[in-house]
Amino acid sequence: MTRLKLSIVLSTHQAGFSAVAFRGDFEKNVAKIAALGYDGVELAIRDPALVDGKQLLAELTRYHLTVPAIGTGQAWGEEGLSFTDPDEHVRRAAIQRVRDHVPFAAQAGAVIIIGLLRGIVKPGVSHQRAYAWLVEALRDCAAAARPAGVRLALEPINRYETTLVNTVAQGLQLIADVGADNLGLLLDTFHMNIEEPRIEDSIRAAGERIFHFHVADSNRWYPGAGHIDFASVLAALRETGYTGYISGEFMPMPDADTAARQAIAYLRTL
Secondary structure: OOOOEEEEEEEOOOOOOOOOOEOOOHHHHHHHHHHHOOOEEEEEOOOHHHOOHHHHHHHHHHOOOEOOEEEOHHHHHHHOOOOOOOOHHHHHHHHHHHHHHHHHHHHHOOEEEEOHHHOOOOOOOOHHHHHHHHHHHHHHHHHHHHHHOOOEEEOOOOOOOOOOOOOHHHHHHHHHHHOOOOEEEEEEHHHHHHHOOOHHHHHHHHHHHEEEEEEOOOOOOOOOOOOOOHHHHHHHHHHOOOOOEEEEOOOOOOOHHHHHHHHHHHHHOO
16 A cells, blocks of 8 residues: 655744744745655745745755745735635735745645635625636636646635635536636535535545645644544545545644644554
């Protein structure tokens, strides 16, 4: 049986999003993550113009860490950018932000995650209109990423955070509507525990469209701290032929170091 490739989310800057174990001093955190035995670091980057991609990769390479994915959620959380904002200028800025991530993603061999950057259905906007904007934006982003060999991973997110694509079935329909071969799904066990009738069945349904995979337990703590059956979930993931990273995106509870240490210790037993 092949060894699980494990990564954990690291923010390149301080941010308000709670489910990021590490943020702040980049080099210190990279050293800590490597020492714990992780294979990669999923970078949460608000704006690629604010980071030196070559320097980041050099630092990670020094610690034998790869970058499986780039998170874009801070552009939503910190700046309010989204594909479905009623303001066309905001929508264009959100699309441009994803385009701006492509060069570094290509250099790092990383997928670009589309989480809450997709937005919500705002007052005065119909669900149909918001969905059409989402499809249009994803077509634009996928077309911009394709020449560089970069893939996009749309994350189904629970209904309490957005009403746009909550389930795997909705995500697969969106992929069909966009019609881009470099668009897939990021599945997250925290969101799946809320929205999917049975997590394992939904993983199998997503199959080869799974481009990235997040783990957090039912309480959004580290895996093993809640009631999700990760042995069964990861067995289903293996059945699909998925060979990518299992990436920890969970709250730094009771603290970041403990969460990261407990997560990898638990996942390695599986």
